[in-house]
Amino acid sequence: MNKYLFISNGLGEDSITLSIIRALKRIDSESLIYAVPIVGSGASYESVKCEILGTREAMPSGGVIPGNLGNLINDFKSGLAGLTIKQISIIREFSGKVGAIATVGDIYPALLAALFGGRTRKIMIATAKSDYVSPHNAFEKHIMKSCFEKVFLRDAHTAESLFKSGVKNAVFAGNAMMDCLEPEGIDFLEGREGPLVAVLPGSRKSAILDIPVIAGAVERLTAEIGGVYASVIPPSISPSALAEASGWSFDRDRNSMRNGSAEIVFHNSGMPDLLRACSVVIGQAGTTNEQEAGRGKPVVAVDSIADDKMGWYRMRQKGLLGDAVSVVRKDSDAVASEILSIMGDSEKYEAMSAEGKRRLGKPGGAMAMAESMLGKD
Numbered sequence: 001m002n003k004y005l006f007i008s009n010g011l012g013e014d015s016i017t018l019s020i021i022r023a024l025k026r027i028d029s030e031s032l033i034y035a036v037p038i039v040g041s042g043a044s045y046e047s048v049k050c051e052i053l054g055t056r057e058a059m060p061s062g063g064v065i066p067g068n069l070g071n072l073i074n075d076f077k078s079g080l081a082g083l084t085i086k087q088i089s090i091i092r093e094f095s096g097k098v099g100a101i102a103t104v105g106d107i108y109p110a111l112l113a114a115l116f117g118g119r120t121r122k123i124m125i126a127t128a129k130s131d132y133v134s135p136h137n138a139f140e141k142h143i144m145k146s147c148f149e150k151v152f153l154r155d156a157h158t159a160e161s162l163f164k165s166g167v168k169n170a171v172f173a174g175n176a177m178m179d180c181l182e183p184e185g186i187d188f189l190e191g192r193e194g195p196l197v198a199v200l201p202g203s204r205k206s207a208i209l210d211i212p213v214i215a216g217a218v219e220r221l222t223a224e225i226g227g228v229y230a231s232v233i234p235p236s237i238s239p240s241a242l243a244e245a246s247g248w249s250f251d252r253d254r255n256s257m258r259n260g261s262a263e264i265v266f267h268n269s270g271m272p273d274l275l276r277a278c279s280v281v282i283g284q285a286g287t288t289n290e291q292e293a294g295r296g297k298p299v300v301a302v303d304s305i306a307d308d309k310m311g312w313y314r315m316r317q318k319g320l321l322g323d324a325v326s327v328v329r330k331d332s333d334a335v336a337s338e339i340l341s342i343m344g345d346s347e348k349y350e351a352m353s354a355e356g357k358r359r360l361g362k363p364g365g366a367m368a369m370a371e372s373m374l375g376k377d
Helices: 011-027 043-047 069-077 080-095 107-116 138-147 156-164 206-225 239-246 271-277 287-294 312-324 332-343 346-360 365-373
Strands: 003-008 032-037 100-105 121-126 150-153 196-200 228-232 249-251 256-259 262-267 280-283 299-302 325-328
Touching: 003 011, 003 080, 003 107, 011 032, 011 043, 011 100, 011 121, 011 287, 011 365, 032 080, 080 107, 100 107, 100 365, 107 121, 107 138, 121 138, 121 365, 150 156, 150 365, 196 206, 196 271, 196 287, 206 228, 206 239, 206 256, 206 262, 206 280, 206 299, 206 332, 228 271, 239 249, 239 256, 271 287, 280 287, 280 332, 287 299, 287 312, 287 346, 299 312, 299 332, 312 325, 312 346, 325 332, 325 346, 332 346
Parallel strands: 003 032, 003 100, 100 121, 121 150, 196 228, 196 280, 228 262, 280 299, 299 325
Antiparallel strands: 249 256, 256 262
């Protein structure tokens, strides 16, 4: 029986890994899969047949540490050091039991595999960096060349750049993010009419801080164009807490928050269906914002920093997605005005749609990555 180990560091990275695991199971159904989610609980792995390794502890930062010393300090106070030691021990133990290791995320899981994965074949799926916004540095290139059999990049532009700089094992074989969108058959319109707007507050604690601004935008949009406002949220976010933070009432029967005629309905699953059916997105997410842009749906994101200086996270996402995402200040009217502008201007809508598809690239990466794990490429 073939055995494989996946190491991922984030909710979005977990979902990408799931698409690779499903592809792997299609070509090697008897394989045994181990997963080490090094950020968060890894709850999404429960949807596939695999063994989740580790203590599955969620840190306060939700994995957002670069550029934020405060998040790093809070994580250490919450036991990051001990958690890391446990994860290293697990990787060291299981690397000798598997035929291949795949890391999904930034350089951190790649380093863990490189340092503690022994002589096992290693594949890197680099989801965090792109030459559109943040090229890989010399150290990262060295790790890619010396420790990994193959490195899959998130876009063709970055893969070509790395190859030219000497990372000859760098490839773009399709974007695995776009392979995570198998429909589940959920009807988000529920027989109602009007535009469907996806509301994605994100998976981190900042969702509580951002939802009042989003809620205010939904109030204005409801008054001006009607519409249906639906959200898929992870277990880490409480819909009743979102309602309370917004000053709206929570309808437990409908799992929604309401204020007059304005309503946001929450779902625990069906993200692919929502991304397919919606017209536009109010999105505070990371990977999901990118998936939506890749499907050709314009995204409006709120910068969590209230002044005119864009925070590093949204600045990075803007760099990755270009004109496919519009980042606005933390103000309800600014959000609503931008949504109305996009929906009322077909040329602007089509330009944002085309840019998202171009930046994210074609699907199909998951199968190529699975075949690489098997050594078939």
